[in-house]
Amino acid sequence: MNILITGATSGIGKELALQLTSKGHKVGLMGRRTERLQELKDEIGDIAFIRTLDVTNHEKAEEVYNSLIDEMGGMDVMILNAGIGRIQMLPPWEAESKLIEVNALAFAHGCHFAMDYFRNRESGHIVGMSSMAALLAHHRAAAYTASKHFISNYMKGYRQKAKRMNADITITEIxxxxxxxxxxxxxxxxxxxxxxxKAVSQMVTGIEKRKNYVYVTKRWQLLAWVAKLVPEWVWDRL
Ligand SMILES: NC(=O)c1ccc[n+]([C@@H]2O[C@H](COP(=O)([O-])OP(=O)(O)OC[C@H]3O[C@@H](n4cnc5c(N)ncnc54)[C@H](OP(=O)(O)O)[C@@H]3O)[C@@H](O)[C@H]2O)c1
Incomplete structure (x- = not known):
């Protein structure tokens, strides 16, 4: 399969690139740090294709997605993984607005692009890197938890959209x-x-099984059930 991955220069995205290519998939890797992308390509070889990209630049993002798809000969899966946590170096509002721009707006832009592409092709798979944070709110990470809630809800809507189309499109929320x-x-x-x-190996299994939801690691599903039962006044004290 041909798989595009945003935020592939470190952490989960990089490990996804390594594990998916070890199974023979071709990957299109993106991120802002060009030298990291080059190192990854050198490690993986011919089945990795790279582009430097800041996902908040939507015009450039569309250009980059299309050129990777052309070079790779099509796209079967798009993994929208790029995301940021708290930025300590910026003043509080700038940090929050940047986080929302990357985690919510750029995510939605990527999801929209992928849906258009897969609708025309009548099949495909969109994978979004949400979080357990999507189920919670926290006073120390209000923007982050809200951004992941946005991703979760957006994907739910896109899953409903996909069902109404004459196309075989899976939406996986991790x-x-x-x-x-x-x-x-x-x-x-x-x-x-x-x-x-370990986390990425469970993600890859969930992606291969085209699941709607993948909890990583599996034990977090327990907490998801508990989270739904805990009343708001309890959360407010945590
Ligand atoms: N680690 C966790 O515990 C955890 C838990 C739940 C969910 N997640 C989610 O998993 C995803 C990956 O996070 P991670 O833990 O692997 O952290 P990470 O190692 O910091 O990776 C973040 C990736 O996102 C990319 N990125 C950030 N801003 C970008 C931008 N403006 N344009 C393009 N790429 C950008 C980074 O690449 P460049 O800096 O090179 O651009 C990097 O490759 C995130 O969405 C995160 O919210 C992580």
Whole structure:
């Protein structure tokens, strides 16, 4: 299969590239850090195609998606993985608006692009990197949890859209708990943290099975059930 991956320069995206190519899939890899992309291509070889891209530049993103698709000879799966957590270096509002721009707006743009492409082709698979955070709200990460809630709800709507089309399009929402990556390396108070190799291996299985939802690691599904039962006044005290 031909698989495009945004945010492939580190963490989950990079590991997805490594594990998917080890199974023989071709990958189109994107991210802002060109040298990381080149290193990854050198490691993987001919079945990796790379483009430098900031997903918040929508015009450029469309150009890059199309040129990767042309070079690879089509796209079967689009994995929208690029995302950011808290940005410590920026003033609070700039940090929040940047996070929303990357995690929500650029995600929606990628999803929209992929849906158009797969509708014309009458089949395809969109995979979105959501989070367990989609099920929660937190005073220390209001923008992040809201951005993942947006992704989750947006994909739900797109799944309904896909069902109404004359096309075989799967929408997979991946809900990871904590995974060791650059995003979490300085985070405190984490638990059940999964090594990226283990987390991604479960993601790949879920993608191959074309599931609607993939909890990573699996035990986080338990917490998803509990989260739905906990009343708001309890969350407010956490
Ligand atoms: N780690 C966790 O515990 C966890 C849990 C739940 C969900 N997630 C989600 O998993 C996804 C990957 O995160 P990660 O943990 O692997 O963190 P990471 O190692 O920091 O990777 C983030 C990736 O997103 C890319 N990215 C960020 N901003 C971008 C932009 N404007 N344009 C293009 N690419 C951009 C980065 O590439 P460049 O910097 O090169 O652009 C990088 O490749 C995110 O959506 C995150 O929210 C992570």
């Amino acid at each position: 809900r990871p708990g904590y995974v060791w990556t650059e995003m979490t390396e300085r985070a405190k108070g984490m638990f059940w943290v999964a090594p990226v190799e």
